Amino acid sequence: MxxxxxxxxxxxxxxxxxxxxxxxxxxxxxxxxxxxxxxxxxxxxxxxxxxxxxxxxxxxxxxxxxxxxxxxxxxxxxxxxxxxxxxxxxxxxxxxxxxxxSLGITVMQEVLRLITPILEDSFDMEVIEKHHNKKLDAPSGTAKMLVETLNPDGIYAEVYGREGNGKRQKEIGIHAVRGGSIVGEHSVIYAGEDEVLEIKHEAHSKxxxxxxxxxxxxxxxxxxxxxxxxxxxxxxx
Structure with missing residues (x-):
């Protein structure tokens, strides 16, 4: 080639x-x-x-x-x-x-597509991404891609960070962390009653x-x- x-x-x-x-x-x-x-x-x-x-x-x-x-x-x-x-x-x-x-992120998306329809009615969903302190955009494009995988039909409100008082609605929280030399970490958390499932990918180098x-x-x-x-x-x- x-x-x-x-x-x-x-x-x-x-x-x-x-x-x-x-x-x-x-x-x-x-x-x-x-x-x-x-x-x-x-x-x-x-x-x-x-x-x-x-x-x-x-x-x-x-x-x-x-x-x-x-x-x-x-x-x-x-x-x-x-x-x-x-x-x-x-x-x-x-x-x-x-x-x-990333091959791992691609596989992660496939897993999310499989399990989200099973869990979404009884689990809350949150996305957390972490990157180095020089990254300009937030949340990351990958985080947005993962949210789209969780919410393909747009039935959940997408809440970028939280502040103040308010009861959780039908929503997906998206959170960005910036610090140090973190290459890239993305987590999707399914939080249910008395149990939590976290699907996480870490990139250790480019x-x-x-x-x-x-x-x-x-x-x-x-x-x-x-x-x-x-x-x-x-x-x-």
């Missing part, structure tokens, strides 16, 4: 190392100190892996629109308009896009996201146009 790698920060360097260790090739790297644009890559490639910045999305999707190249979009922090553009691009090109490329992005790229090569996520990569081959 030949890859066009967009972004060469910490994640880009990790992905480069892992790609080469698996016997894949890198056709070119686009970053501030490398190639300036994907159009500058002269060697052919099979797939694009983007781990850069939302500002690069427009030019990448313009390239994909012309060439129909498969693309794995691992960048986060997109606006709603940019997410809509990604979905539009997937009408003509194969795209993997998700809020979290390598887990690189592993998922590479697995997604391997999956995407040769696939028809469409919007895929990590559930497709792991469970719907």
């Amino acid at each position: 030949r890859v066009a790698l967009i972004g060469y920060g910490m994640m880009g360097k990790i992905i480069e190392q892992k790609l080469l260790a698996k016997g894949h090739e890198i056709a070119g790297i686009v970053s501030m100190d490398r190639l300036q644009s994907i159009n500058d890559i002269r060697d052919p490639f099979d797939v694009i892996i983007d781990f850069s910045h939302p500002d690069n999305l427009e030019s990448l999707l313009a390239y994909v629109e012309i060439h129909h190249t498969p693309i794995v979009i691992s960048t986060t922090g997109f606006t709603s308009e940019q997410v809509a553009a990604i979905k539009h691009a997937a009408l003509r090109s194969p795209v993997v896009y998700t809020a979290n490329f 390598h887990v996201f690189a592993n998922g992005a590479i697995k997604a790229a391997e999956f995407l090569v040769g696939k028809p146009a469409g919007l895929y996520d990590m559930h497709d990569v792991l469970f719907r081959k």
Whole structure:
């Protein structure tokens, strides 16, 4: 597999190392100190892996629109308009896009889908996420994704933090912690009468996201146009 790698920060360097260790090739790297644009890559490639910045999305999707190249979009922090553009691009090109490329988080979602219909009538549900003190957005995109898994039909109010007096309603509480160098922790708590079930995922390094992005790229090569996520990569081959 030949890859066009967009972004060469910490994640880009990790992905480069892992790609080469698996016997894949890198056709070119686009970053501030490398190639300036994907159009500058002269060697052919099979797939694009983007781990850069939302500002690069427009030019990448313009390239994909012309060439129909498969693309794995691992960048986060997109606006709603940019997410809509990604979905539009997937009408003509194969795209993997998700809020979290961790294999463990993907499996966690599958577990939540299985057990939530069984527990939701008699258990309260809460989501807690923890990240390092440099993370800007709260709650995390992954926390929002987990809440969507718990509440696909929107029947629960989504309460972001709590303050003051008030009786619990039909709701899911979402809580964000920021501190130190925590890479990423996400917990879903089902609290019932006299028992508590907690489903928890901890990321101990950014390598887990690189592993998922590479697995997604391997999956995407040769696939028809469409919007895929990590559930497709792991469970719907």
